Each structure stands twice: as C-alpha cells, then as structure tokens.
Amino acid sequence: MSNNSLQSSVLSRLLTLNSEIHDLESQLRQEPVPRLRLEHHIRFETDKINRIAETQDAIDQNVRASLMTCWLGMPEE
Numbered sequence: 113m114s115n116n117s118l119q120s121s122v123l124s125r126l127l128t129l130n131s132e133i134h135d136l137e138s139q140l141r142q143e144p145v146p147r148l149r150l151e152h153h154i155r156f157e158t159d160k161i162n163r164i165a166e167t168q169d170a171i172d173q174n175v176r177a178s179l180m181t182c183w184l185g186m187p188e189e
Contacts, residue, residue: 120186129178133171140167 143164 113158122181125181127139129174129181133174133178135172136167136174140164140171143167 145164
C-alpha cells in the first residue's frame with residue numbers, strides 16, 4: 113500500500129470515528145439525567161444510568177480507536 117493510499121485510509125477512518133463520536137455525544141446530551149429518589153424508582157433510574165454509561169463507553173472506545181488509528185498510520189522511521 114502506498115504512503116498516499118495509507119494516509120487517505122487513515123484520514124477516512126479518523127473522519128468516520130469522529131462522526132460517530134459526535135453522534136454519540138449528541139445522544140448523550142439528549143439523555144435525561146434521572147433526578148428521582150433511588151428508593152422509589154430503582155428500575156427507572158438503573159435503566160437510565162445504564163444507557164448513559166453505555167453511551168460513554170461507546171465514546172471511549174471510539175476515542176481509543178482514533179488514537180490507535182493515528183498510531184498505526186504514522187510513518188515508520
């Protein structure tokens with residue numbers, strides 16, 4: 113694979129990951145944070161918190177994938 117082809121592939125992957133992260137962050141901002149007392153609404157709050165945690169995990173995974181993509185796309189010296 114030529115250097116230009118590799119750079120294009122890396123850039124394309126980074127742009128895709130960046131778009132996914134942006135979409136996930138938008139979803140996270142729209143997720144209502146539970147404010148109800150835990151002892152009265154345990155199931156409701158647990159479901160909401162799990163969705164927030166899952167979205168945060170997905171963002172973290174995409175950020176790590178972006179960093180790995182940058183590292184793998186760096187030219188060897």
